[in-house]
Amino acid sequence: MASDDGTGEFVRDPLGVAERITADGSSPWPVEAGRYRLVGARACPWANRVIITRRLLGLEDVISLGIAGPLHDERSWRFHLDPGDVDPVLGIEYLRAAYEKAIPGYDEGVTVPAMVEVSSGKVVTNDYAALERDLATQWRALHRDGAPDLWPDPDAIERIGEGIFHDVNNGVYKCGFASSQAAYERAYWALWARLDELSEHLATRRYLVGDTITQADIRLWVTLVRFDAAYHGHFKCNRQKLTELPVLWAYARDLFGTPGFGDTIDIDQIKQHYYGVHTSINPTGVVPLGPDTADWLVPHGREELGGRPFGDGTPPGPPPAGERVPAIG
Template sequence: MSDTAAAAENGANPEHTRGGTYSVKGKEFTRDTRYINTRITADGQDGFPVEPGRYRLIAARACPWANRAIIVRRLLGLEDALSMGLAGPTHDARSWTFDLDPGGRDPVLGIERLQEAYFKRDPDYPRGITVPAVVDARTGAVVTNDFAQMTLDLSTEWREHHREGAPDLLPDAHRDEMDDVNRRVFTEVNNGVYRCGFAGSQEAYDDAYARLWTALDWLEDRLRDRRYLVGDTITEADVRLFTTLARFDAVYHGHFKCNRQKLAEMPVLWAYARDLFQTPGFGDTVDFRQIKEHYYIVHKDINPTGIVPVGPDLSGWVTPHGREALGGRPFGDGTPPGPVREGERVDPANTPLS
């Protein structure tokens, strides 16, 4: 989601948000999870049936919540069924913008700001303009920005359009366990880093910090003798954790003060993250330059100079991880996705995979 939206949802004055203020003095960060929960389903129960070519996923490589959707779409091979537009890494209080595209407009929707698609849905839309969002290309209006449900539906409702060999990211045999893991990872880790970074008091920060590191220690122990979070294959749970780990040393450790250790100093989690990063569909979606630009430029109250750090050294992401010794089958009975599509590749200068 947009960090501008996160700030507004945390109770920040809109005027302050325009100035890049994301924490509220004396308050802990509380994420408002009220999203547009319309679903795109095989039976079209909400009025939006799955139709190849009709919808456009709008994402941003900088955003961890959007990165989930990018990964799942690629793993499942939905590129031909669901097109993708990418907003640039920075934005103002109004909206994410399409400044990466020629003329500053999304080539399919023809809009400069994602805000336009939200206002097509509701001219008085009152909440933050968030990514990921799925837009109906016929009308130009947002259908949903419910990032958690979005990837679940890509696995289930869009199944008819999956590539041959697509992995099962939601295995029935492990669904209850996966749901439990996902809940803890979301509250304590995915959102936990934001609770640290946007804390408005020392007390709120101290509490968030303790909760985050309790959860990371739990994950370090859980993954010590198993290759993946749930079962012996990659699942949605791994996707959800990965996008936070990929940003940890680059931004969360310093920028959000999550600094007990670097990810690279936690041997199990660091090896696990490298294993996923080196798996097709994960690292090839990560753009470290855009990630750093987003956090360090947009969050002006946390980083008032707007200086983007040069480090950290990214070469460690492609070093051997040794996790194969734990067994497991990354794609289960499926196969890895093919090469990244032309036009969707990360700039080679921004990833150590190049």
């Protein structure tokens, strides 16, 4: 997942299969209903971004979803929540098998999300940023009726998303996996400077870009929803808890209650993954019991800022029966 650049700073490894699935013929992989299976994990924020995008756009019947469990070893993410520890569609126990079918002798990182071609069992791409962008744009012909436009202003979304990626999404990992005090402190101060900036930005507007939910909100939210359960303590991002940040806490609760967001989250799996897998940080493997998740249901009051969550579209319907997560509270 990462390397050390010699200064003790966490450096995220490059993606191993950075392909694209397109409708315009610009890649070898065409948009096609039923051809691909999205493999994610409830624990992983990068996978969560694509899972939310798929939900909001109503692509559940177009792209099937496989869920790797929260625990894995050096061999890769594992389907230990499925009967017989095997993905029922791909027929594999470890996701690494799909990477090795795509690239024999594959020795890069095995990450989620990964889009897998069902017929061949090969990973097509693990480029999460391209996946969420292409689901919103290249797959448009297969969106549900009433699907929102998640990319109404690409330049603004990418501009604000760049800072969110470096200082928040990846920033919490830079804090947690820093191997020197100096590297940790650089990441810590960058994280909190960015969160303070985002808090100020959101104090007078409901969403990050325009008056509707966009991909920028999805990017920020997946880190916020994991903050108190994992990043505050486990990754030492402990200036304050999310619950102590009035604007960001209300913003996060607003999105949590929005169809397509909170219904993709399993807090227990999040904690099991971070505290159970990162043995260099938590060698005992003890998983904390808190925090109290009922607080996510407290009214947020953000409606007063206006905004139209889905723009001219509509909310997605309930998740498919096989994709439902435990209720909060």
